[in-house]
Amino acid sequence: MKAVIIGAGMGGTSAAIALRQLGHEVEVYEQVTENRPVGAAISVWSNGVKCLNHLGLEAETAALGGIVDSMSYIDAFTGETMCRFSMAPLIDEVGQRPYPIARAELQLMLMNAFGHDEIRFGKKMVAVHDGPDHATVEFADGSTAHGDIVIAADGARSLARDYVLGRAVERRYAGYVNFNGLVPVDEEIGPATEWTTYVGDSRRVSVMPVADNRFYFFFDVTMPEGVPFERGTARDVLADEFAGWAPGVQKLIRTLDPETTNRVEILDTDPFHTWVKGRVALLGDAAHNTTPDIGQGGCSAMEDSIALQFAFRDHADDLHAALAAYEASRTERAADLVLRARKRCDVTHGKDPEATAAWYEELRSEDGTNVIRGIVGNIVGGPLT
Ligand code: FAD
Numbered sequence: 001m002k003a004v005i006i007g008a009g010m011g012g013t014s015a016a017i018a019l020r021q022l023g024h025e026v027e028v029y030e031q032v033t034e035n036r037p038v039g040a041a042i043s044v045w046s047n048g049v050k051c052l053n054h055l056g057l058e059a060e061t062a063a064l065g066g067i068v069d070s071m072s073y074i075d076a077f078t079g080e081t082m083c084r085f086s087m088a089p090l091i092d093e094v095g096q097r098p099y100p101i102a103r104a105e106l107q108l109m110l111m112n113a114f115g116h117d118e119i120r121f122g123k124k125m126v127a128v129h130d131g132p133d134h135a136t137v138e139f140a141d142g143s144t145a146h147g148d149i150v151i152a153a154d155g156a157r158s159l160a161r162d163y164v165l166g167r168a169v170e171r172r173y174a175g176y177v178n179f180n181g182l183v184p185v186d187e188e189i190g191p192a193t194e195w196t197t198y199v200g201d202s203r204r205v206s207v208m209p210v211a212d213n214r215f216y217f218f219f220d221v222t223m224p225e226g227v228p229f230e231r232g233t234a235r236d237v238l239a240d241e242f243a244g245w246a247p248g249v250q251k252l253i254r255t256l257d258p259e260t261t262n263r264v265e266i267l268d269t270d271p272f273h274t275w276v277k278g279r280v281a282l283l284g285d286a287a288h289n290t291t292p293d294i295g296q297g298g299c300s301a302m303e304d305s306i307a308l309q310f311a312f313r314d315h316a317d318d319l320h321a322a323l324a325a326y327e328a329s330r331t332e333r334a335a336d337l338v339l340r341a342r343k344r345c346d347v348t349h350g351k352d353p354e355a356t357a358a359w360y361e362e363l364r365s366e367d368g369t370n371v372i373r374g375i376v377g378n379i380v381g382g383p384l385t
Pocket residue numbers: 006007008009010011012029030031032039041042043044045048123124125126153154155156158159178180264283284285286292294295296297298299300301
């Protein structure tokens with residue numbers, strides 16, 4: 001079988017490796033001309049790490065991952081620790097340590113595992129069609145590619161999604177903007193092996209370690225959609241938005257590099273359950289675009305890839321049965337994660353201020369049990385459980 005994969009993000013590259021593990025011919029097409037992902041890092045939770053391990057990348061993933069031994073929540077204004085607890089119960093329960101990883105490094109690891117030179121960069125899909133004998137992708141340069149199947153991992157603004165669903169899908173603004181980047185580890189901001197989150201005023205500021213003594217940081221700023229922003233001004237904007245926050249937050253604002261700080265408006269899509277049309281299937285954000293509030297979008301994309309592999313392993317002689325099995329195994333799980341993230345997003349960002357205030361109160365008496373139960377609930381349920 002020949003698979004044509006559109007998009008060399010986390011979804012497309014992991015699917016490419018997964019299908020190749022079964023011995024299939026795989027071609028990957030990507031619109032950009034070089035690996036420049038938006039966003040500084042992501043937390044790859046235990047379910048995502050298990051997917052990477054399954055793809056043969058256990059040692060590489062561990063080498064890129066930050067060590068998170070504990071989590072804490074800090075009062076935004078007083079700097080007082082609301083709770084601090086070990087990650088050990090989570091790791092024991094799910095059997096795998098999570099790893100925050102710099103996004104460009106994760107992306108490069110996946111590209112190299114498939115074969116960086118084999119990825120056809122600079123190929124922008126402009127149309128996709130199903131057909132009786134093969135599916136066809138048309139590119140902006142006038143060329144085409146044919147495959148027995150097309151896996152469209154073309155991200156949150158997917159073109160293939162409109163084709164598969166037969167309608168355009170509206171993305172929903174989640175009410176906040178995320179600023180993110182990397183800084184050297186600094187104990188004045190947070191302990192070196194802790195995921196530290198400052199909360200207050202329906203906002204949060206977080207740091208967590210990635211490899212090479214760096215913190216991945218992000219600021220969630222509730223604001224209307226479409227507020228203008230000039231790249232390079234992040235420090236001024238954040239100093240203004242977070243005036244009066246604790247000294248650790250002020251140190252982070254002074255430390256970050258405004259030129260490399262990213263600003264992303266956060267959107268998601270309502271879940272839908274049709275992911276396949278004939279020989280064309282959606283995967284990753286194209287199929288389930290979530291807010292990052294539980295850190296599961298990329299993990300879910302990698303779960304899709306493993307589920308796709310299992311479906312083609314179990315239905316080796318019938319690609320339509322395989323794609324149907326893939327869809328059946330994933331839509332409910334992925335929808336659950338989107339809705340869990342949306343719920344978390346609303347509490348974190350003050351959709352109902354009373355619920356947010358109640359959460360802050362809960363954090364003051366938290367011993368880790370409830371937070372870890374919630375995270376385990378997100379992690380379990382995928383193809384590798
Ligand atoms: P993408 O990574 O978007 O890749 C799609 C690829 O397709 C791109 O390379 C794009 O250039 C290409 N493409 C698009 N259209 C075309 C076309 N027409 N032709 C050819 N190529 C095309 N997830 C986590 O698991 N943990 C986290 O902590 C986390 N944090 C996040 C923080 C933020 C601020 C955001 C915004 C997201 C976060 N996510 C996180 C989600 C994660 O980034 C996505 O779920 C993940 O990148 C999805 O991978 P993908 O391959 O489906 O899509």
